[in-house]
Structures are given as C-alpha cells and as structure tokens.
Amino acid sequence: MTAQPELISVLTCPSCGHAKVETMPTDACQWFYDCEGCGAVLKPKAGDCCVYCSYGTVACPPVQASGSKGCCG
Template identity: 45%
Template sequence: MNTLAQNHHSQITCPNCQGHEILEIPRGTSQHLYRCPSCSTILKPKSGDCCVFCSFGSVDCSSSEQNLAA
C-alpha cells in the first residue's frame, strides 16, 4: 500500500505550476479550497469531485479509511 495512503496524507499538485505539497487529509470534512504555495493559484474541486484531494491529490479522500469511518 502507498505510504501516503497509510498515513492519510496526499500530495496535492498544482496544475498551473506543478508545485506540490503533502497535506493531511482532514477527517470528517472536505477541503474545498487550496492555495498553491509556489504560484498562489487557488485550486477548487473539479466538477463532480468533492474536494481538492479528489481533483489534485495523489490520494483522494474516498480512499482514506478515516473519512470512510467518519
């Protein structure tokens, strides 16, 4: 299993500059906005996705055991 998934973390990658950051997937809530630390672009979920992890993350929130249990 992916180490990021085991720790409930996901690497968010900015589609604008390809900058990335590893963040903890929040428990019991969705993250709807994310500001890229490299270029300051504000990321919002793509149509049909519930959060920025599902749109831009290496691990989406639905694959996180903590969110399934919440």
C-alpha cells in the first residue's frame, strides 16, 4: 500500500516573509506563485521542480512519491 502524499504546505515568500497555507495540486507542478504580501512572483530555485519544493514546508506530491528532488513534470 502506497502512502498518500501530504497536500498541505505553507509557502513563505523569501522577499517579505509572508506565509500562506496552500493546497498543492496533485496533477501538475506549480512554477509560479504570486505572493499576497508583496506581489513578488516566486519561481523555483535552481534544481527544484516547483515553488513548493523551493519555498514550501512540504515538497510537492510527485517528489514525495519518488523520494527524490527532481522534475515532477
């Protein structure tokens, strides 16, 4: 039996520190995220597949399932 991925992550903006609880999509990577605090458009850091892997408290569901960092798309 495969464990279900955790879908809730807290994204924290590196520019202003604004944090928001978000539900991650299970069917696609999220490459952009608009910060509600300062309006910055977050993009993944080099080597990460999405904003959740770069700025979230939990890696995206495809990375959780594979157990490694890498492209989930």
